[in-house]
Amino acid sequence: MKVNLAQALVEFKKDVVLAEVVQRLNDGDKPVQLIRELQDGMGLIGQKFETGDYFLSELLMSADLFSKAMEILEPKLQETALETIGKIIIGTPKGDIHDIGKNIFCTVAKGNGFEVHDLGVDVPAQRFVAAVEKLNPQILGFSALLTPSFEPMKEVVDLLLERGLRENLKIIVGGGVTTATVKRYIGADGQTTDVMDGIKQCKGFLGR
Numbered sequence: 076m077k078v079n080l081a082q083a084l085v086e087f088k089k090d091v092v093l094a095e096v097v098q099r100l101n102d103g104d105k106p107v108q109l110i111r112e113l114q115d116g117m118g119l120i121g122q123k124f125e126t127g128d129y130f131l132s133e134l135l136m137s138a139d140l141f142s143k144a145m146e147i148l149e150p151k152l153q154e155t156a157l158e159t160i161g162k163i164i165i166g167t168p169k170g171d172i173h174d175i176g177k178n179i180f181c182t183v184a185k186g187n188g189f190e191v192h193d194l195g196v197d198v199p200a201q202r203f204v205a206a207v208e209k210l211n212p213q214i215l216g217f218s219a220l221l222t223p224s225f226e227p228m229k230e231v232v233d234l235l236l237e238r239g240l241r242e243n244l245k246i247i248v249g250g251g252v253t254t255a256t257v258k259r260y261i262g263a264d265g266q267t268t269d270v271m272d273g274i275k276q277c278k279g280f281l282g283r
């Protein structure tokens with residue numbers, strides 16, 4: 076019988092989560108499906124944090140367990156692509172240090188043929204702009220998990236406009252707290268809370 080991965084993660088049942096991930100991969104489940112279930116668990120943990128049932132230590136524990144599951148899943152995501160189809164620069168904006176979702180997106184994007192330049196977390200606006208200037212990518216991606224991240228992303232987009240670097244660039248924002256409204260507010264072209272939908276949108280930007 077299948078274990079409820081999201082619930083097992085919420086209850087920090089480390090051995091159960093890791094054994095289930097291995098078992099399901101052996102049974103032929105897709106790594107992306109398992110990531111979706113684990114992501115649901117992180118969402119539930121976030122809700123418990125909001126209601127005061129969980130504290131920062133629980134957020135940290137969940138991040139640790141998610142990362143351990145990713146160590147098993149990551150090699151399965153990295154099917155080497157034959158050709159490079161486009162260049163993406165990605166980073167988490169200033170003030171935000173969440174990187175689990177960003178790292179997943181980077182791995183899957185590489186597996187789908189994108190050349191990915193990861194600027195890391197807590198990236199100041201000027202660094203995004205300098206990287207766009209230097210590397211001339213087709214796509215700039217933000218990964219945002221905090222509401223206070225919206226303003227720093229808008230700052231980057233405004234700076235790109237000011238410097239004439241926005242025209243040939245597509246911008247996509249991902250991460251649990253983002254919505255279509257956030258996309259419009261910061262002036263991006265795409266938005267998602269799902270890695271595969273993000274890949275689809277990025278391919279669409281390139282006419283694929």
Ligand code: B12
Binds near residue numbers: 165252
């Ligand atoms: C784990 C976690 C942490 C960990 C982060 C560890 C790490 N290395 O990333 C730690 C403990 C450090 C942490 C700290 C904090 N956190 Co926190 N955290 C979370 C939690 C539980 C899960 C986030 C996560 O990893 N989800 C799983 C991943 C896989 O999902 P994802 O990021 O959405 O990514 C997927 C897609 O969105 C997409 N994607 C992601 N990025 C991108 C980018 C592109 C370009 C594309 C196309 C796609 C894409 O692909 C991924 C796979 O599908 C969330 C709860 C939640 N609901 O999300 C809170 C949450 C984000 N945290 C929150 C808060 C408040 C904080 C703190 C301020 C707490 C505090 N009081 O100190 C600090 C802030 C630290 C900082 N300055 O950034 C709030 C944010 C509220 C808000 N609206 O602003 C949340 C929502 C919890 C809550 N409900 O209150 N946190």
